[in-house]
Amino acid sequence: MHPSLALLTWLTDPWTEALTRRALLEVVLLGIAGGALGGWVVSFNLGYSAESLAHALLPGLVGASLLGAPLLLGGAAGLLVAAVAVAVAGRIPGLDRDTAVAVVVTALFGLGALLALSPDTPAGLQGLLFGDVLGVSDTDLALAGGLVVVLVGALTVLHPRLLVIGLDRLSAPALGVRTLTMDVTVLVLLAVTLLVAVQGLGNLLVVAVLIAPPSAARLLTRRMAPMLVVSSAIAVVGAVAGLYLSYYAGTAAGASIAAVLVGTYLVLAAGTAAAAALTRARTRPTPEPAGAPA
């Protein structure tokens, strides 16, 4: 067989089945959404919140799957319980906010894991932890498509105001930007994105799509709007590459995607650091050879 034909077969082989084509569409949609929103998650230092929200979802998801209810409903209920628990725990005197969140989220995640791993629980629940992108339904795809439309629309409209907060939160009110409204909006968008993405990418790995692509994009761009576009592009390409990896290496899809995305960031970070060191070395005048002893 001609080499270019072999390459073509290699590239198209994974997508001969409807199952994998749906997975491809799902990760492309989630990549666009996660990459764009992730830019703001990183800029607003919300990485910890994203991780916490994702983990707090777990008992709700497990509960819903045990009861045979829609996972989306279960996840939403889980988030609601977590929000109330965090608010209550935050009022306990002597317990600071971060600690309160950590306590609540760890407790909820532990509960979810306990339920998921108990012998009575039907198989397939580890899909909730590591994702089951090959098992996405038409509803899941429609939700992901809706998420992209809503998210890109909201981020486009709010972009100027989010920029104001990102640069200087304290001066934002003087520039006519309500910080509380914007914070709540970003957190709600984050919660919705996690709810939609968690089934495909898994509870433990979903945050990788929110954090790694924008971190990598930040190394390549100097303004926010291009950074968000590059972040989405990296997320999409990385997610598709992850699916190839999963197909040919037989690894779990969610884990493969997370590995490719984090790997991309690490390679880029090392590359830019090396490039910076190189330009420094070039611009420095060559040092005089040290006076060697005779």
Next chain:
Amino acid sequence: MHDPADLTTPTPPPATAAPVLLRAAGLACGYGAGAVLTGVELTLRAGDRVAVLGPNGGGKTTLFRTLLGELEPVSGTLERQARCAVVPQTERSRLDFPVSALDVALMGAVSRLPWWRRPGKADRRLARAALGQVGLAEHADRTFGDLSGGQRQRVLVARALVQDAPIVLLDEPFTGLDAVSADRLEQLLLQLADEGRGLLIATHDVEQARRWGTVLCLNKRQIAYGHADVLTRSVLEATYGGEIVDIDCAVHGHHDVVLPAHHHEH
């Protein structure tokens, strides 16, 4: 020595026909617990350039934040007839945030627009022109965090210009500016006042304050408000809580030098 009680009576500025932009009566400002600044009696008219004088902690920034609506008045009344633009005092911006100087100047447009509207082409032109007015036209596309401290300060002035508000509050805008930039900013402030805007400018430079015509002296309470003539030795002493020593310097002419209060044996 004057009785300090005399000084609390505000001297009204010369009556003019210009419209009133801002009026404060018996205003006390603070951060919830108690007032840190009391007795503010102030009428800002279109075209006024008011120098706000006071020691560190005198209440200049607190007054600005109250006028902006960021802080609720502790007591008294505050009538604001128009929008305020602001150049904040301290450099609080995140320098690692990926925005250009033009992006930052353009942020001024956000305060004029409803939440669903994005700044348009006209705003963009305005932002470039504003950067030109502060002498940064050729730096418009540079990353904000890569500019020098004085350049960033000037970008924030440009942002206030883009806000295009009838009232402009500038909190120590001359800090960190070189001589050329300071001259340019003086010209700009004059131009803004000529356009019929009301300006409140916090400064530590008494000579500059004399040039601007109207002064507001604060030291935990309002010490004086009115024409620069109110800047007598006793007013300056009450403002800065020290002893004023006259120095006739051959180079700089007549100067008032404020010494700390414990230098009384002079």
